[in-house]
Amino acid sequence: MIPAFIIIGLLILAGAAAAMTLRNLVHCALSLTCALGGVGLLYLLLGVQFAGLAQFLVYFGAVAILIVFAILLTGGMEPASETVFAPGRLVGWAVAVLVFALLAGAVWSSKSLPAGDLAVKEPTVGEIGDLLMGRYVLPLEIMGLLLTAALIGAVLLAMKPGGNVPAKPIEAKPATVVGGEEP
Amino acid sequence: MTPLQACLLLSCALFAVGLAGALTRRHAIVVLIGVELMLNAANLNFIAFWRYGPHPEALAGVIFVIFSVGVAAAEAAVGLALIIAIYRHYKTVNLDRITQLRAESRPPVESAGESSAAAHS
Numbered sequence: 064m065i066p067a068f069i070i071i072g073l074l075i076l077a078g079a080a081a082a083m084t085l086r087n088l089v090h091c092a093l094s095l096t097c098a099l100g101g102v103g104l105l106y107l108l109l110g111v112q113f114a115g116l117a118q119f120l121v122y123f124g125a126v127a128i129l130i131v132f133a134i135l136l137t138g139g140m141e142p143a144s145e146t147v148f149a150p151g152r153l154v155g156w157a158v159a160v161l162v163f164a165l166l167a168g169a170v171w172s173s174k175s176l177p178a179g180d181l182a183v184k185e186p187t188v189g190e191i192g193d194l195l196m197g198r199y200v201l202p203l204e205i206m207g208l209l210l211t212a213a214l215i216g217a218v219l220l221a222m223k224p225g226g227n228v229p230a231k232p233i234e235a236k237p238a239t240v241v242g243g244e245e246p
Numbered sequence: 247m248t249p250l251q252a253c254l255l256l257s258c259a260l261f262a263v264g265l266a267g268a269l270t271r272r273h274a275i276v277v278l279i280g281v282e283l284m285l286n287a288a289n290l291n292f293i294a295f296w297r298y299g300p301h302p303e304a305l306a307g308v309i310f311v312i313f314s315v316g317v318a319a320a321e322a323a324v325g326l327a328l329i330i331a332i333y334r335h336y337k338t339v340n341l342d343r344i345t346q347l348r349a350e351s352r353p354p355v356e357s358a359g360e361s362s363a364a365a366h367s
Contacts, residue, residue, distance in 0.1 A: 095283070105293075106293055111297070121319050126282065149272040176248065183302040186308055213323050220330075
């Protein structure tokens with residue numbers, strides 16, 4: 064498991080770093096897809112196939128396509144004359160490094176983490192479905208409501224103000240006017 | 247280093263990279279990509295604690311990740327729709343130039359010389 068974990072970890076971190084530093088936004092989206100695919104592979108490696116495949120479906124299939132569409136709808140890439148980073152970049156990097164040092168130090172020095180690597184039976188889809196339909200049925204319903212609300216809200220937000228009616232009403236056909244003049 | 251610690255360190259690094267991008271980039275879509283990376287780091291923690299925790303038969307971590315992925319999808323859809331609406335109004339997605347949410351305001355013309363709080367929101 065160790066070599067596979069290292070390879071997938073490097074894939075995730077390289078994809079994430081590339082997504083955060085590249086200038087071309089389409090390359091950013093591709094790097095993000097690479098990183099998220101690495102996370103899905105890690106789920107498969109850790110033995111939870113359902114979450115891994117859900118990750119592939121949602122992030123590969125939906126979120127990556129959404130981000131690419133948003134990039135293409137908003138003009139493609141950043142102007143080459145400007146830097147891609149905000150003016151307060153040093154503070155941002157310092158905060159990120161500090162957060163990583165804090166979290167990694169806490170993980171590294173913690174004595175209460177369970178250390179064992181006991182064999183875990185992979186959850187079957189039937190078990191997950193039983194839980195979703197039984198103990199977690201209320202969160203499932205709320206999730207459906209949330210997704211419906213988000214879908215309607217996204218359509219309303221992205222729609223042009225005033226709806227999608229054409230700007231000019233369709234004129235009367237000139238042919239009828241011509242036909243009226245003939246007699 | 248136990249396997250759980252390795253997973254947690256990887257997720258810490260992923261979170262830090264996403265946080266750095268969300269704090270320092272000026273393009274709104276890249277900031278949203280950073281937020282997605284941070285969400286994935288949290289999901290990785292759920293799976294790692296489920297896999298190496300004391301009660302893997304309860305499946306709570308897996309269920310939590312499934313719901314979290316659903317919420318992340320909704321968040322991405324609404325966030326990108328917001329970005330498209332802002333782009334239609336301001337003709338830019340540069341977070342340094344978007345300083346107001348009022349509909350009547352004109353986009354400021356000066357270049358991004360000053361660090362604004364909008365870059366971090």
